[in-house]
Amino acid sequence: MPRPREFDESRVLLAIRDEFWDKGYAATSMDDLLRVSGLGKGSLYGAFGDKRSLFLRVLRDYDDANLLALRERQVSAARGIDVVREFVLGLTGDPTGAVARRGCLLANSNAELSASTPDVAAEARRSYDAIATVLTAALERAQSEGDLDPDIDPSETARAALVAQLGLIALGRTGMDIEALAVVAQSALARLLPTPAQ
Amino acid sequence: MPRPREFDESRVLLAIRDEFWDKGYAATSMDDLLRVSGLGKGSLYGAFGDKRSLFLRVLRDYDDANLLALRERQVSAARGIDVVREFVLGLTGDPTGAVARRGCLLANSNAELSASTPDVAAEARRSYDAIATVLTAALERAQSEGDLDPDIDPSETARAALVAQLGLIALGRTGMDIEALAVVAQSALARLLPTPAQ
DNA sequence: CCTATTGTGGCCCATTCGGTCCAGAACTTG
DNA sequence: CAAGTTCTGGACCGAATGGGCCACAATAGG
Numbered sequence: 001m002p003r004p005r006e007f008d009e010s011r012v013l014l015a016i017r018d019e020f021w022d023k024g025y026a027a028t029s030m031d032d033l034l035r036v037s038g039l040g041k042g043s044l045y046g047a048f049g050d051k052r053s054l055f056l057r058v059l060r061d062y063d064d065a066n067l068l069a070l071r072e073r074q075v076s077a078a079r080g081i082d083v084v085r086e087f088v089l090g091l092t093g094d095p096t097g098a099v100a101r102r103g104c105l106l107a108n109s110n111a112e113l114s115a116s117t118p119d120v121a122a123e124a125r126r127s128y129d130a131i132a133t134v135l136t137a138a139l140e141r142a143q144s145e146g147d148l149d150p151d152i153d154p155s156e157t158a159r160a161a162l163v164a165q166l167g168l169i170a171l172g173r174t175g176m177d178i179e180a181l182a183v184v185a186q187s188a189l190a191r192l193l194p195t196p197a198q
Numbered sequence: 199m200p201r202p203r204e205f206d207e208s209r210v211l212l213a214i215r216d217e218f219w220d221k222g223y224a225a226t227s228m229d230d231l232l233r234v235s236g237l238g239k240g241s242l243y244g245a246f247g248d249k250r251s252l253f254l255r256v257l258r259d260y261d262d263a264n265l266l267a268l269r270e271r272q273v274s275a276a277r278g279i280d281v282v283r284e285f286v287l288g289l290t291g292d293p294t295g296a297v298a299r300r301g302c303l304l305a306n307s308n309a310e311l312s313a314s315t316p317d318v319a320a321e322a323r324r325s326y327d328a329i330a331t332v333l334t335a336a337l338e339r340a341q342s343e344g345d346l347d348p349d350i351d352p353s354e355t356a357r358a359a360l361v362a363q364l365g366l367i368a369l370g371r372t373g374m375d376i377e378a379l380a381v382v383a384q385s386a387l388a389r390l391l392p393t394p395a396q
Numbered sequence: 397c398c399t400a401t402t403g404t405g406g407c408c409c410a411t412t413c414g415g416t417c418c419a420g421a422a423c424t425t426g
Numbered sequence: 427c428a429a430g431t432t433c434t435g436g437a438c439c440g441a442a443t444g445g446g447c448c449a450c451a452a453t454a455g456g
Contacts (some may be wrong), residue, residue, distance in 0.1 A: 004402090004403080004452085004453070004454095005403070006452090022314075024310050025224075027224045029442075029443065031444095039404080040403095040405030041405070042403075042406080042448090043405070044331055044406055045445075051300060086199055101313065103309065107368055110368065111310060112306065112309060112310040113222070114299075114372060115300065115374060116220075116222055118224065121371075122373075125372045125373065128369065140449095147355075152404095156382075158294070160386050160389055162365070163362060163365030163366055163382060164361060164386075165365070166364065166365035168366070170364035170368055171361060173309060173312050173322075174320075174322040175319045175320075184361060187354045187355075188353075188358050188362075191389050193420065204433070204434075227412075227414080228413075228414055229412085229413085229414095237434080237435085238435030239436070240434050240435060241435075243415075248414075249415090317447095
């Protein structure tokens with residue numbers, strides 16, 4: 001009965017996500033979002049509500065996608081240890097450094113907004129908890145596969161891996177040399193995952 | 199000959215720093231800054247220039263003060279290892295968690311602005327480099343004092359300590375339970391500074 | 397083919413933004 | 427005490443902000 005949407009919702013959300021990601025929440029205007037989405041005001045407000053709701057929607061989608069990808073890696077990876085390794089080193093995979101410079105939408109948003117927007121802080125807690133849970137499973141798997149000292153606490157190490165990744169994200173966002181960042185990431189990883197006692 | 203300033207410059211800069219710290223750069227208006235500083239527009243613009251210059255000034259002062267405090271600790275601390283310990287655990291010292299929730303002005307600003315404001319990214323690189331240098335000296339001292347395995351690379355470990363602190367800052371800013379954060383910080387520190395081989 | 401319903405885009409608005417400017421105040425020097 | 431210089435606060439500005447609104451378009455059901 002109703003007239004159908006003329007735009008691709010997920011494409012629009014990705015374009016808007018990129019805009020928020022590049023400029024930050026406060027520095028992104030509704031005009032920017034209208035431009036990158038190609039929609040008119042009525043359409044955008046009608047579909048997603050105001051700027052804040054739209055942002056939270058985009059942030060949640062982003063987190064869900066990241067978490068899903070991590071879970072899929074945990075299922076498909078040859079070894080549990082590889083999941084953690086890739087989690088920590090991921091940022092340094094792009095040799096141009098663009099990925100490192102961009103950082104993480106959640107980390108950026110949390111730094112900008114957690115003090116003024118409780119929803120963002122809550123979203124970050126939720127997301128980091130879920131990540132730690134998956135990493136814990138990956139580390140338990142690594143122990144059973146003989147790739148990790150059985151004496152270490154997987155849950156503790158998972159949190160430490162999360163801290164390491166967050167630190168690398170923060171450091172990478174300074175725009176420092178990507179090769180230097182890769183060296184730091186390697187040494188952070190080495191401290192995290194000592195080879196099991198023979 | 200000139201009429202003297204009627205306000206205390208450093209007090210005004212601290213009030214403005216707090217405002218930027220709590221709200222972020224973009225979300226802080228000049229009206230906010232006039233209110234917390236108690237000055238009129240002519241005075242504020244005359245003394246510090248526009249919003250951007252004022253922010254960069256505040257950020258540099260903040261970094262300089264932090265770096266100076268770290269250097270002083272390196273001089274006054276009983277042991278080099280204590281400097282690194284306090285550097286990593288510092289955030290968790292406040293049992294109310296307010297310090298952890300607030301995070302670090304530089305880290306917050308870098309996350310919000312480094313992509314759009316090269317000066318902020320450059321300031322972050324400069325500051326983190328200087329911190330790593332002081333931490334390296336502290337770790338070398340720790341080695342000579344027998345508190346750290348002589349085989350480890352002090353410079354590498356200094357970078358890893360910086361990454362750990364940045365990660366803890368990011369995690370603390372989510373507003374998670376401060377005691378849980380302290381546990382994570384302890385385990386991150388333990389991975390960073392293994393007791394020297396006996 | 398007509399009507400009901402929803403999508404669409406842009407016009408419009410009040411508010412707030414960062415920044416300029418200026419008239420008068422305050423102080424130092426001669 | 428007079429002159430010169432800087433400081434001070436607020437009036438003022440044009441532009442941009444987030445958001446409301448509405449006339450019209452397009453579709454589905456009768």
